Amino acid sequence: MKKYTYTDKKDTRSGFGAGLLEAGKKNDQVVALCADLIGSLKMNDFIKEFPERFVQVGIAEANMIGIAAGMTIGGKIPFTGTFANFSTGRVYDQIRQSVAYSNKNVKICASHAGLTLGEDGATHQILEDIGLMKMLPGMTVINPCDYNQTKAATMAIAEYEGPVYLRFGRPVVPIFTDADQKFEIGKAWMVNEGADVSIFATGHLVWEAILAGEKLAEEGIDAEIINIHTIKPLDAEAVLKSVAKTGCVVTAEEHNRLGGLGDSIAQLLAVNNPTPQEYVAVNDSFGESGTPEQLMTKYGLDADHIVAAVKKVIERKNKNA
């Protein structure tokens, strides 16, 4: 049963910018901080509307995280913005001590995640950020799939009390979720019901999973596609229910295969229902310069690779049967 409609194409970071503006209109405690990347984070509309609620920190990400933690004392809801690499790896200890351990209501918003940042190359293409963030106790980790979902997620986390890592990206990608959707943190979205395999995808890979599902349908393979926009807390009920039906799993993410969505699913299944699983993810390597499309193909993160992984995992399932 198809639950998506392709409408347009936009970058997910613009969804963040639009959601931030809406969150700011709705709640005057929302403030934004940026480390010299206003344009890249699409924060201009918020700044124009609420100049006094914006803090330009300069190229000093550690200071930005600390200031954000401090601003929560006094009731502010700070949204920090920079690239995913500088939002996580560069400031891990600041997030760990001043935000996560201190349980501060900071929203760490990270653009240009993964390979699809493109030509800037591996210094900027973090593929470890989901793992870093999900290991922190109390941290919520969200990786929405398109413009509409990113906008909805941005608005939703403003209303949620607690630290959040929100991950999005640079490239223009299809919009296929509802413009007026209600984003529920921790609730997986059933994109397409199916019986033969469960494809759990997150972020930009959800659209690739949909394309893979269409190709597989032509070959008579009925794939269930579930969008895991919230990696932590993981919607265990949705995952286990799907796997109980299909008996095999493919996970798809723009992340190192170590520590990402695939590992979260594998850990859940190992304990509850051991199941054949294939990973569509970067195989423990750094990225490189190139166009987003070239990189996604070279590193095995496109619909064709999902199709191949599905065929492989179904074969494994059938061997076990």
Added chain:
Amino acid sequence: MKSTIQDLEKTASQIRRDIVRMVHACQSGHPGGSLGCTDFFTALYFEVMNHDPKFNMDGIGEDLFFLSNGHISPVFYSTLAHAGYFDKAELATFRKLNTRLQGHPTTHEHLPGIRIASGSLGQGLSVAIGAALAKKLNGDKSLVFTLHGDGELQEGQIWEAAMFAPHNKVDNLISTVDFNRQQIDGPTEKVLSLGDLHAKWVAFGWDVLEMKGNDMADVVKTLELAKSRTGQGKPIMILMHTEMGYGVDFMVGTHKWHGAAPNDEQLKSALSQLEETLGDY
């Protein structure tokens, strides 16, 4: 003044007794810096700051204090207890299993008086700046105070924050550096020289004061002077000259008591030098 200098000195003497007893009881912790900063904490919580021991996290309308060099937690905990944030009997649980008085301060155990975890150094100035910005947005005229170790200034994040605060006219902030010239591995001059600290903070755009941190009258006078200079477009930095281990003769003037606990005999000797003024916990 709310209290006389003599009253404050009596309180400080009790806090110093608490510090050595707490560190002795768990045989761990950092007595040296705690003893050196006792006069500062006493002046801050019993004279200078407007604060409410019926603690609430946001502290609207109150002065706030952030301890960035969290390892001197004994002096912080004892001060908070005597100021009425929690029962001083709880000081006996310091660094023990299931305590709210963790080795380094944390909000995680909900100890009243603590607003941020600290221990990993260099983060507190940024946090304090954030709290100061929130106060400005809230139209709250009260102040934000911080304390940092001098060795802590070797952390890069301090200088990110040092650059930010004057540029953004964070003038409701009074920071203090415990300038005792000692760190774990030895004198700062040997480990990594701090150079001309006064000139450095001035160059970054701060209003810089100096005080004798183990002279209660000078501590109170300088903190009040600092308060009078807030709201003038610049953050304020006080370089507080202290002696690590002040108040216990065998702990003074050496880095060796930065992170070491006294044995039974040493405890006895230390307590004989510190008058019990408010009753031991």
